[in-house]
Each structure stands twice: as C-alpha cells, then as structure tokens.
Amino acid sequence: MFERFLSSETKYLRTSEIRDLLKLTEGKNVISLAGGLPDPQTFPVEEIKKITEDVLTNYSDKALQYTATPGISEFRKELVNLSKSRGISGIDEKNIFVTVGSQEALYMLFNILLDTGDNVLVEAPTYLAALNAMRSRRPNFISVTVTEKGPDLNELERKVKESNANGKKVKLMYVIPTAQNPAGTTMSTEDRKRLLEIAVKYDFLIFEDDAYGFLVFEGESPPPIKAFDKEGRVIYTSTFSKILAPGLRLGWVVAHEDFIKEMELYKQNVDLHTPSLSQYIAMEAIRRGVIQNNLPKIRRIYKEKRDIMLEAIETYFPKGSRWTRPVGGMFIFAWLPEKIDTSKMLEKALQRGVAYVPGASFYADYSGRNTMRLNFSFPKKEELTEGIRRLAETIKQELST
Numbered sequence: 001m002f003e004r005f006l007s008s009e010t011k012y013l014r015t016s017e018i019r020d021l022l023k024l025t026e027g028k029n030v031i032s033l034a035g036g037l038p039d040p041q042t043f044p045v046e047e048i049k050k051i052t053e054d055v056l057t058n059y060s061d062k063a064l065q066y067t068a069t070p071g072i073s074e075f076r077k078e079l080v081n082l083s084k085s086r087g088i089s090g091i092d093e094k095n096i097f098v099t100v101g102s103q104e105a106l107y108m109l110f111n112i113l114l115d116t117g118d119n120v121l122v123e124a125p126t127y128l129a130a131l132n133a134m135r136s137r138r139p140n141f142i143s144v145t146v147t148e149k150g151p152d153l154n155e156l157e158r159k160v161k162e163s164n165a166n167g168k169k170v171k172l173m174y175v176i177p178t179a180q181n182p183a184g185t186t187m188s189t190e191d192r193k194r195l196l197e198i199a200v201k202y203d204f205l206i207f208e209d210d211a212y213g214f215l216v217f218e219g220e221s222p223p224p225i226k227a228f229d230k231e232g233r234v235i236y237t238s239t240f241s242k243i244l245a246p247g248l249r250l251g252w253v254v255a256h257e258d259f260i261k262e263m264e265l266y267k268q269n270v271d272l273h274t275p276s277l278s279q280y281i282a283m284e285a286i287r288r289g290v291i292q293n294n295l296p297k298i299r300r301i302y303k304e305k306r307d308i309m310l311e312a313i314e315t316y317f318p319k320g321s322r323w324t325r326p327v328g329g330m331f332i333f334a335w336l337p338e339k340i341d342t343s344k345m346l347e348k349a350l351q352r353g354v355a356y357v358p359g360a361s362f363y364a365d366y367s368g369r370n371t372m373r374l375n376f377s378f379p380k381k382e383e384l385t386e387g388i389r390r391l392a393e394t395i396k397q398e399l400s401t
C-alpha cells in the first residue's frame with residue numbers, strides 16, 4: 001500500500017524463505033527439518049540464571065548502562081582468549097568487535113566493504129541470510145561449486161583469473177569453512193591454506209564465517225583460515241548462538257584494526273552498541289568455563305542426532321540421491337535425482353507432514369533446484385526418523401509421476 005514511500009534499497013530486500021516456511025508450519029502437525037535452531041537442551045539454563053543474578057548483583061551499574069560501541073573492554077579481552085582457543089594468535093582487544101549476533105557482523109561488513117557491481121566469491125550453496133545481506137548491496141556474485149570437501153579451489157582460481165582478465169578484480173570471498181550452512185561440509189587444513197594463498201596472490205579479502213567452528217563432533221576442528229593470516233587479509237566472525245544461547249544475540253569479529261574502526265563508525269549509526277547485559281553474561285560464562293564445559297554435551301547431542309538422520313536417509317531415500325556426511329554443525333544437504341524440483345515439491349511434503357528448505361535459496365543464482373537442506377539439531381530424535389520417512393515417501397511419489 002505504501003510502496004511508493006520505500007527507498008530503492010528496501011525494494012531489493014527479500015524475505016527469508018526459511019522464515020516464510022516456518023510460518024507455514026506453525027501450529028500444524030508438521031515435522032520441521034527446515035529451521036536452523038539449536039536444541040534447547042543445549043542451553044546451560046541453571047548456569048545462566050546464576051550468572052545473571054551475580055552480574056546484576058556485582059555489575060548492575062555497568063551491565064544496565066550504555067557502553068562502548070566496539071564492546072565492553074573486559075569482554076573483548078575474554079574474546080581474544082576464546083578466539084585463541086580456535087588457533088587465532090597475534091591479536092589483542094583492538095582486533096575484536098562485539099556485534100548483535102554474527103548476522104550484524106555480516107550485515108555491517110558487507111555494507112562497509114561492498115559497492116554495486118563489486119565481484120564477490122560465494123560458495124554454491126551458501127548461507128541464505130548472508131546472501132540476502134549481500135544482495136542489498138547489489139554485488140556481482142561469482143559462485144564456486146561446493147563439493148563434499150568444500151569449495152572447489154581449482155574452479156575458484158579459474159574464475160578469479162577470468163574475472164581479472166576481464167578487468168574486474170574480485171574484492172572479497174565470503175566463506176564458511178567449517179560445518180558449512182547449508183552443505184555441512186568442512187574444508188581441510190590444506191585447502192584453507194591454499195585458499196588464503198590464492199587470496200594473497202590475486203589480492204582479495206576473505207570474510208570467514210566460523211559459526212560452527214566449536215561444533216565439530218567428529219575428529220578435530222581444523223583451525224580457521226584466520227589462524228594462518230599474517231597480514232590482516234582475513235576478517236573472521238563467530239557467534240555465541242550455537243555455543244551458549246542465540247537469545248543473547250551476541251557475535252564477534254576478529255579483524256585488522258582498520259576494519260574495526262570502520263565498524264565502530266558504522267555501528268554508531270545502527271544501534272550504538274551491543275546490549276551490555278548480554279556481554280556481561282557471556283563474559284562470565286567464558287570466565288567460569290560454562291561454555292567450554294558445555295561443548296562436549298552439545299557435540300554429543302548433535303552427533304547422535306546426525307547419526308539418526310543419516311541412518312534414516314540411508315534407509316529411506318531413493319537411488320540417485322546423494323547427501324553430505326557432516327562432521328559438525330546442524331545440517332545435512334541432499335542432491336536428489338535431476339527430475340525433482342524441491343521448491344515445487346515442498347507443498348506436497350507439507351501435506352505429508354514434513355518441511356525442509358529447498359536448496360535453490362542457498363544459491364546466488366537460484367540454481368540447485370534438485371537440492372534441499374535438512375536440519376538435525378532441533379527436531380526430537382523420533383521426529384528425525386519419521387520426518388525423513390515422510391520426506392522419502394514424497395520424493396518417491398514425485399519420481400513416479
């Protein structure tokens with residue numbers, strides 16, 4: 001009704017298909033494999049209660065007050081330590097910036113870095129909300145195929161060369177190297193180093209999203225690309241959403257001071273600072289070891305759920321399908337026989353009582369029409385098997401028509 005009043009930028013905004021989907025399934029007998037929520041069993045509720053009480057007793061003057069834009073100084077120091085536990089060294093408080101979830105970090109940095117038409121490398125598929133945040137800047141996406149081992153680096157280098165030969169350099173790559181959302185893939189340490197070498201060689205930035213770096217439940221979590229960065233070329237972000245609680249809305253960035261300064265200017269116009277109370281709670285959670293002590297439980301729960309989902313997929317999915325076998329995170333990604341369009345099939349799946357996210361939403365060019373993302377962290381164990389069974393029936397039905 002009031003469209004004529006909207007700015008041209010707002011007109012480029014797209015609603016999240018995941019959110020639209022969740023709305024469709026609300027209150028119905030639908031097993032949702034569509035969402036991306038942590039299992040509430042992983043929230044350390046009693047510890048957070050105790051910490052909150054202590055914070056309000058000991059620091060209420062600061063925890064309920066406005067604070068500095070880059071984050072509370074003592075908290076940033078703790079974030080230096082937490083980042084070091086992921087193998088990132090040579091940083092101090094000046095390299096840390098606290099954000100309202102890592103989503104705000106993505107949004108701010110894409111706005112700080114990207115102009116219309118800039119060449120941006122993205123994985124195909126990649127995180128939907130990052131794509132949407134980038135889309136509002138109207139960049140030129142260069143998609144790189146994700147294989148079982150992460151982005152295909154030969155294809156990547158070829159595309160970077162092509163782009164340079166056409167006189168348009170690549171500015172940035174947005175990448176999720178560990179337990180990728182949606183693909184569930186994890187890059188090897190070797191590939192991480194090689195990607196950084198390519199970035200150095202062709203002079204582009206790497207924006208590394210390590211949302212699931214602490215959530216590897218099989219084998220060791222490889223060090224982030226930032227751990228190999230000697231010149232500040234890698235901007236790193238991670239989040240408390242998967243290791244403590246998403247409701248606190250806390251994320252952080254590790255980056256060269258030059259980027260941190262720009263973020264400070266930008267955030268002053270957005271929301272002044274990240275909620276002080278959340279920062280104090282997370283700071284105490286790190287100091288008291290609540291996060292580190294809770295990680296084994298989170299990993300155990302997610303591994304068990306991944307196993308249940310994988311077993312159901314192996315049992316029920318028709319021939320001609322393939323899927324990832326994630327070593328961490330919350331998602332499995334599946335490729336169905338070419339004939340199937342998962343966006344079109346969704347309505348039938350919902351009728352059978354199961355929801356998923358059609359994979360096309362995770363591709364910058366909306367390809368991947370025969371793919372889907374399946375979440376195993378949130379549904380209950382019994383729902384995982386039944387959900388996959390219903391989904392497999394839908395797929396078989398679709399194949400037979």
Ligand SMILES: Cc1ncc(COP(=O)(O)O)c(C=O)c1O
Nearest residue numbers: 101102103127181211239241251
């Ligand atoms: C890859 C990735 N990055 C960033 C986010 C944003 O999370 P938050 O804003 O809660 O930190 C998510 C959430 O699902 C994600 O999967």
